[in-house]
Amino acid sequence: MPTIICKTGKIPPKPPQKLTRGAQRREAILDSALRIICSEGIQNLTTRKAAEGAGITEGALYRHFSGKGEMLRCLVERLAEGSRIEKDGSTGWAGIEAFLRVRVKRVIREPELAKILFSEFMFTNEPACEDLMFQLMHRNLEELSVYFEQAQKAGELRDDIPPKTLFRLIFGPIRLVIQQWGLTEGSFPLEEEADRIIQTLKSILKSP
Amino acid sequence: MPTIICKTGKIPPKPPQKLTRGAQRREAILDSALRIICSEGIQNLTTRKAAEGAGITEGALYRHFSGKGEMLRCLVERLAEGSRIEKDGSTGWAGIEAFLRVRVKRVIREPELAKILFSEFMFTNEPACEDLMFQLMHRNLEELSVYFEQAQKAGELRDDIPPKTLFRLIFGPIRLVIQQWGLTEGSFPLEEEADRIIQTLKSILKSP
Amino acid sequence: MPTIICKTGKIPPKPPQKLTRGAQRREAILDSALRIICSEGIQNLTTRKAAEGAGITEGALYRHFSGKGEMLRCLVERLAEGSRIEKDGSTGWAGIEAFLRVRVKRVIREPELAKILFSEFMFTNEPACEDLMFQLMHRNLEELSVYFEQAQKAGELRDDIPPKTLFRLIFGPIRLVIQQWGLTEGSFPLEEEADRIIQTLKSILKSP
Amino acid sequence: MPTIICKTGKIPPKPPQKLTRGAQRREAILDSALRIICSEGIQNLTTRKAAEGAGITEGALYRHFSGKGEMLRCLVERLAEGSRIEKDGSTGWAGIEAFLRVRVKRVIREPELAKILFSEFMFTNEPACEDLMFQLMHRNLEELSVYFEQAQKAGELRDDIPPKTLFRLIFGPIRLVIQQWGLTEGSFPLEEEADRIIQTLKSILKSP
DNA sequence: AATGAATGAGTTTTCATTCAT
DNA sequence: GATGAATGAAAACTCATTCAT
Numbered sequence: 001m002p003t004i005i006c007k008t009g010k011i012p013p014k015p016p017q018k019l020t021r022g023a024q025r026r027e028a029i030l031d032s033a034l035r036i037i038c039s040e041g042i043q044n045l046t047t048r049k050a051a052e053g054a055g056i057t058e059g060a061l062y063r064h065f066s067g068k069g070e071m072l073r074c075l076v077e078r079l080a081e082g083s084r085i086e087k088d089g090s091t092g093w094a095g096i097e098a099f100l101r102v103r104v105k106r107v108i109r110e111p112e113l114a115k116i117l118f119s120e121f122m123f124t125n126e127p128a129c130e131d132l133m134f135q136l137m138h139r140n141l142e143e144l145s146v147y148f149e150q151a152q153k154a155g156e157l158r159d160d161i162p163p164k165t166l167f168r169l170i171f172g173p174i175r176l177v178i179q180q181w182g183l184t185e186g187s188f189p190l191e192e193e194a195d196r197i198i199q200t201l202k203s204i205l206k207s208p
Numbered sequence: 209m210p211t212i213i214c215k216t217g218k219i220p221p222k223p224p225q226k227l228t229r230g231a232q233r234r235e236a237i238l239d240s241a242l243r244i245i246c247s248e249g250i251q252n253l254t255t256r257k258a259a260e261g262a263g264i265t266e267g268a269l270y271r272h273f274s275g276k277g278e279m280l281r282c283l284v285e286r287l288a289e290g291s292r293i294e295k296d297g298s299t300g301w302a303g304i305e306a307f308l309r310v311r312v313k314r315v316i317r318e319p320e321l322a323k324i325l326f327s328e329f330m331f332t333n334e335p336a337c338e339d340l341m342f343q344l345m346h347r348n349l350e351e352l353s354v355y356f357e358q359a360q361k362a363g364e365l366r367d368d369i370p371p372k373t374l375f376r377l378i379f380g381p382i383r384l385v386i387q388q389w390g391l392t393e394g395s396f397p398l399e400e401e402a403d404r405i406i407q408t409l410k411s412i413l414k415s416p
Numbered sequence: 417m418p419t420i421i422c423k424t425g426k427i428p429p430k431p432p433q434k435l436t437r438g439a440q441r442r443e444a445i446l447d448s449a450l451r452i453i454c455s456e457g458i459q460n461l462t463t464r465k466a467a468e469g470a471g472i473t474e475g476a477l478y479r480h481f482s483g484k485g486e487m488l489r490c491l492v493e494r495l496a497e498g499s500r501i502e503k504d505g506s507t508g509w510a511g512i513e514a515f516l517r518v519r520v521k522r523v524i525r526e527p528e529l530a531k532i533l534f535s536e537f538m539f540t541n542e543p544a545c546e547d548l549m550f551q552l553m554h555r556n557l558e559e560l561s562v563y564f565e566q567a568q569k570a571g572e573l574r575d576d577i578p579p580k581t582l583f584r585l586i587f588g589p590i591r592l593v594i595q596q597w598g599l600t601e602g603s604f605p606l607e608e609e610a611d612r613i614i615q616t617l618k619s620i621l622k623s624p
Numbered sequence: 625m626p627t628i629i630c631k632t633g634k635i636p637p638k639p640p641q642k643l644t645r646g647a648q649r650r651e652a653i654l655d656s657a658l659r660i661i662c663s664e665g666i667q668n669l670t671t672r673k674a675a676e677g678a679g680i681t682e683g684a685l686y687r688h689f690s691g692k693g694e695m696l697r698c699l700v701e702r703l704a705e706g707s708r709i710e711k712d713g714s715t716g717w718a719g720i721e722a723f724l725r726v727r728v729k730r731v732i733r734e735p736e737l738a739k740i741l742f743s744e745f746m747f748t749n750e751p752a753c754e755d756l757m758f759q760l761m762h763r764n765l766e767e768l769s770v771y772f773e774q775a776q777k778a779g780e781l782r783d784d785i786p787p788k789t790l791f792r793l794i795f796g797p798i799r800l801v802i803q804q805w806g807l808t809e810g811s812f813p814l815e816e817e818a819d820r821i822i823q824t825l826k827s828i829l830k831s832p
Numbered sequence: 833a834a835t836g837a838a839t840g841a842g843t844t845t846t847c848a849t850t851c852a853t
Numbered sequence: 854g855a856t857g858a859a860t861g862a863a864a865a866c867t868c869a870t871t872c873a874t
Binding site for chain 6: 834835836837838839840841842843844845846847848849850851852853
């Protein structure tokens, strides 16, 4: 239901679909929970803090989520969907670049994300989040694999490296630079550094 | 068993000095804590579980650590030291390869490490662990930078990429493959996949 | 029942404003804490006992007080206010007598008070209670000093003794008799003995 | 055995009887316990603190006392004996004055005592200390009563006041001034103020 | 929808005491 | 005599969750 393929190739900044008042509160709670995880760690996320950060009391939180577990699952879901939405129509190497840049731009827009977007293990122990994390990782591999094939057919990418290895060679550096940026609270120009990585990857991975 | 005798004939880093009984208990507690973090997440690590896993009662834990915080800090410290010890005398590209392989071998030897070794953010919120994580990351960059320069001088590595970018291009993929291996509970042959990455890196990064 | 209507026709200090349900619980908890201190000593006052004495669980206590410290501070505050309320309009030596009799009557009404009302030091070590004890002692001195001056002007009290000394000569014996009565669990007729002291003081301190 | 009547009327500053090494440690522990009670309150006295203050470990404390209870009982005993030792041979009103001055001098010598010497209730809840406190109070009454009779026979003290009331009139003010001095950490010249009280008492209580 | 009081189980930590060394 | 590790109980406080209002 949330997968919106944009045929025009543009990124709709905000889906025009208005949130009901109830859904707005849910979002506020999830925002609050995310903020707490990023600033205090998942081990310090409590229902009380999440509720208070959203301007309601602990008890009221249970009107919106069946419990802490569901809240976390929804948070991870939202996290996972986030990057998928903004796909444009690029293909081949341009598709790869778009995939990477979407993630970079997302953490620049929401800097707290830098800290947790690739901390998959953190959610691994929350029952019902584990599967989601796997799916997310797998979806990324699948999406990129499509681009790999296109790029290889188009002669933009050498074809002697298996897709899984390509995935690690290409996504690994971007993940690391985003994690470093988050860890150091944005101490360097992320977009620039990411660009350098992407350009270098393009040049060293091009068909010889 | 982990004590690797340096090829150069220098003093082995860990003198055979036996651990005092007290220090042995500390290690047992840290082992227990590490096991819990890996299997249940940091949010489920309690002093009680850590103590019981080491075969003592909760109260006794406080003979060995001033509290949960100190225990965690010591754990992170031990984690950070772990990979540094096993340096051999390699230089240039061989040094880079050794650096990466040491880490791969370490997680194969202690598979739980795969889950947390690169989850720096997890400890970011524990006061006094944050600095340690920074240092660790920085130390890695410095160590690799030395090899980069040697390799570039030896004509094994192209010299048109700044060290920070090289660091991300080379360490990023290995981090990712280790994280994937941990996340999937060792579902693929890590050493083989790491090798593929290393070989590919060597070939695509060599001086043109 | 303790609300004494002022003879001057002024507003009775405590308006009949009913306590909110929340405030009622606070009072119940403070009552319980006071009972425990008196019967088992401050060293045996625990949050659990205080809560159970008020008919709630330990955790619920924290809805009403931020912690044990705040609870104790509130208790001391209530203690300190207690005797101040019941001032009547007497002046001169009658004022002095009223001051002393109010305290005697209060401990007869609430016999546990006899044990702690003048155990200022007991609360001295509870941060934020210390100041309160000072204020209480000082307030007593100031109130009595007014009566001293009136009595001296009226020729009821010799005027060759400084107020601080008068304070000790007059209040000291009453404090002691109340402490003795509390210590011996009411083994003698307090009012009678207090009267004897007051009468004797009146006679030996009258203007020669 | 400890009651030493000095016929010469002098106060032997320290009994020449040497303490065995064992007894020395006991004293050191009691000193430490007293210091803690005075500075942190009885509710914060722990075996560990008492032991550490005496320079030994918790476990070693049990070589000297059977437990915390016995330690406290011994402390109270020592407290109670303290003032009794230093009796000189005075009689009549001089005896009364000596009784009061001995106590004043003692707290000047050991200022922490000011805080607890008359906080009888504090120890009332320590099993096996309660009786001791009663005895102490009673002994004081008996000792003073002897002097009262002598003074009345000698015409130094009016004889129309029962001894119990005299006890309160005379001891009450001194207790209060000592408590005030302790509470305010020695903010005024105790000896001077005590003197003023004693002189005033002498003058207002003399046979008319 | 929301509040605030309540609960029961859990958290970290401390305590008095014991005991092998 | 003394130490240091250990224990079991209890301390203060927090947490996820429920429910009457």
